[in-house]
Amino acid sequence: MIVRPATPADFDPIAELTVAAYRGDGQTWPGHAYEPTLRDVAARAVAGDLLVCADESGSVLGAVLFAVPGSEFSELAVDGEAEFRMLAVAPSAQGKGVGRKLAQACLDRARELGCKAVVICVRDFSKDAQRLYDRMGFVREPRLDWSPMENVRLLGLRYDF
Incomplete structure (x- = not known):
């Protein structure tokens, strides 16, 4: 597996796997208000560094x-910090280290900056996501907890260098 910058050819696969991953763990469902944002990969590609993890055949995982x-x-980061958003792994690739590779690439990028x-x-x-981030060294930061909409509670996590 390799982590690399996304290209426009990756946008459709990214949209599909992101929606599938969010639906798979119960975060969204057909018609959910957040799904158009998840599908608009082109918008996020210009807003930051969009990274993909691909297998040896080039398929986006x-x-x-x-x-x-x-x-x-950016929702949480202040000067001197970075963040990552919408980390999603295709359901068929979950549990194979894809999420960890993507999160680590973001930590590496932040360190470079x-x-x-x-x-x-x-x-x-x-x-599952909480366990992954805990194993990677993220710690809970309750002051970063927030709710973007009714019935959605987000827990803040922090990784200090």
Whole structure:
């Protein structure tokens, strides 16, 4: 597996796997208000560093958006920090290290930029994601918890360098 910048040819596969991943763990469903945002890969590609993890044949297995403070998709990061958003792994590739590779690529990018920390949020019921980030060294940061809409609770996490 390799992590690389996304290309326009990756946009449709990214949209499909992102929606499938979010639906698969109960974060969205057909007609959910967030799905158009998840499908609009072109918009996020210009808002930050859109990365994919691909297999040896070039098939996209997962994707993530790396964002810096002030960018369109940045929600938590302040000066000296970075964040990543919409990390999604195709259901068929889950449990194979794809999410970890993408998260690590974001940590590496933040370190290259001289950031002091990476902040992210995760759904309160997404236990697999919480375990992954805990194993990687992220810690809960309750002051970053927030709710973008009714019945959606996001837990803040922080990784300090």
